[in-house]
Amino acid sequence: MNLKDLEYFQRLVRDKSFTKVAQAFHVSQPTITYAIKRLENELGADLIIRDQSHRSVIITKAGLILSKHISVILKELSVAIREIDRLKEETLEFGLPPIIGNYYFPKLSSFLFKNDLMEHVNLIDGGSKDLYALLKRGKIDMALLGSTEPIRDPELYSELLVKKNFTIVVSPEHPLAKRKSIAFSELEHESFVLLNEHYVHPIAFEKFSQQAHFEPKIIYQSSNLNILKGMIKEQVGIGFLVELAVNAEDHLVSIPIEDRPQPDFLISLVQRENVLQTTYRNQISQIIREFSDERKASQNRSDLE
Numbered sequence: 001m002n003l004k005d006l007e008y009f010q011r012l013v014r015d016k017s018f019t020k021v022a023q024a025f026h027v028s029q030p031t032i033t034y035a036i037k038r039l040e041n042e043l044g045a046d047l048i049i050r051d052q053s054h055r056s057v058i059i060t061k062a063g064l065i066l067s068k069h070i071s072v073i074l075k076e077l078s079v080a081i082r083e084i085d086r087l088k089e090e091t092l093e094f095g096l097p098p099i100i101g102n103y104y105f106p107k108l109s110s111f112l113f114k115n116d117l118m119e120h121v122n123l124i125d126g127g128s129k130d131l132y133a134l135l136k137r138g139k140i141d142m143a144l145l146g147s148t149e150p151i152r153d154p155e156l157y158s159e160l161l162v163k164k165n166f167t168i169v170v171s172p173e174h175p176l177a178k179r180k181s182i183a184f185s186e187l188e189h190e191s192f193v194l195l196n197e198h199y200v201h202p203i204a205f206e207k208f209s210q211q212a213h214f215e216p217k218i219i220y221q222s223s224n225l226n227i228l229k230g231m232i233k234e235q236v237g238i239g240f241l242v243e244l245a246v247n248a249e250d251h252l253v254s255i256p257i258e259d260r261p262q263p264d265f266l267i268s269l270v271q272r273e274n275v276l277q278t279t280y281r282n283q284i285s286q287i288i289r290e291f292s293d294e295r296k297a298s299q300n301r302s303d304l305e
Contacts, residue, residue: 001039001042002035002038003077004035005035005036005038005039006039006070006073006074007025007074008021008025008031008032008035008036009035009036009039009047009063009066009067009070010067010070010071010074011024011025012032012036012048012057013059013063013064013067016057016058016059017057018032018033018057036048039066043062043066045060045062046060046062046063047059047060047062047063047066048060048063075137078138079137079138079272080138091120091121091122092120092121092122092141092142092278092280092281092284093122093124093139093140093141093142094121094122094123094124094140094141094142094143094284095124095126095131095134095135095140095142095143095144095145096123096124096125096131096143096144097125097126097127097128097131097144097145097146097199098125098225099146099199099225099241099242099244099245100128100144100145100146100244100267101123101125101144102244102245102247103244103267104144104288104291107287107291108284108287108288108291111287112284115283117280117283117284120280121280121284124140124143126198127195127196127198127199127200127223128143128145128146128147128198128199128200129197129198129199129200130198131143131145132145132151132270135156135270135271135272136153136155136156138272141271141272141281142269142270142271142281142284142285143269143270143271144161144267144268144269144270144288145158145267145268145270146199146200146242146265146266146267147200147265147266147268148200148203148204148207148263148264148265148266149266150266150268151266151268151270154273155272155273156270156271156272156273157270157271157272157273158268158269158270159268159269159270159289160266160267160268161267161268161269161288161289161292162266162267162292162295162296163264163265163266163267164242164243164244164264164265164266164267165242165243165256165257165262165264165265166201166204166205166208166240166241166242166243166257166262166263166265167240167241167242167243167246167254167255167256167257168182168187168238168239168240168254168255168257169229169232169238169239169240169241169245169246169252169253169254169255170232170238170239170252170253170255171232171233171234171235171252171253172251172252172253173235174235174238174253176238176253176255177253177255179255180255180256181255181256181257181258182255182256182257182258183212183257183258183259184208184209184211184212184257184258184259185212185213185214185259187212187216187238188212188214188216189217190216190217190237190238191217191218191219191236191237191238192205192216192217192218192219192237192238192239192240193218193219193220193221193222193228193231193232193236193237193238193239194218194220194221194228194239194240195221195222195223195225195228195241196221196222196223197221198223199223200265201240201241201242202221203263204240204263204265205240207262207263208240208257208259208262208263211259211262212259219236219237220236220237225241225245228241229246229250229252232252233250233251233252239252241254242265243265244265267292269285269288269289271285
């Protein structure tokens with residue numbers, strides 16, 4: 001079966017016109033006609049119904065089934081081409097969201113430089129939801145992603161590294177700053193500044209809201225974490241952030257949320273399933289696992305103390 005014939009047919013499904021398809025591929029109209037005929041002969045089924053003027057077509061049920069599978073074939077072929085190109089260049093496209101990056105990257109970058117790997121890694125910044133989409137499309141090879149549920153996708157291999165809690169974040173001057181913990185229901189009259197839909201925070205925030213049975217007042221949403229921290233510090237509103245998003249240098253107060261049960265912030269190492277494992281990929285995966293284990297062991301020791 002000719003790949004170009006499949007491409008011609010897929011475009012015909014979209015445009016419903018032999019003329020338009022021929023123009024798009026810069027070939028003659030008979031070339032498209034013969035390609036469709038070859039497919040029909042190979043499959044033993046009519047894929048289209050031509051009208052009398054031959055200017056438009058109707059796609060048959062068999063044609064629609066074929067089109068559905070062609071979409072998968074062309075998508076996977078495109079991904080394969082990108083992966084092979086990166087393999088030739090010995091580069092790894094690595095997705096790293098800002099919050100998780102601040103947590104992992106100092107250790108990761110030290111390892112990369114010590115082992116002369118930094119030149120082979122191209123870091124891609126973005127929210128977890130955006131990076132997930134890039135992974136699905138084969139635009140990046142690997143990513144550290146945040147989620148509120150384990151990532152289960154037949155196209156991806158996901159390895160859960162650590163769980164973190166969401167917290168309420170306020171200015172040191174805010175009346176809530178002295179609280180050791182707080183129930184989400186106590187925040188009904190507060191104004192919130194939040195990360196936007198590019199992150200997983202809104203999903204967790206909605207779950208807390210539903211459990212507390214009220215609609216919180218959200219006055220501002222942004223993908224810029226530093227802007228939100230500045231607004232929280234100036235008491236424009238209070239924040240809702242995973243605990244690892246706030247550092248001592250921020251001069252902000254993180255308050256644990258009492259509600260049970262509550263969604264976790266899960267950090268997972270995610271890559272496409274069935275990809276060629278390279279030395280760079282394996283080395284980076286291993287150092288991330290080791291760092292996560294070290295952090296978990298350190299946290300367990302702190303909890304025991």
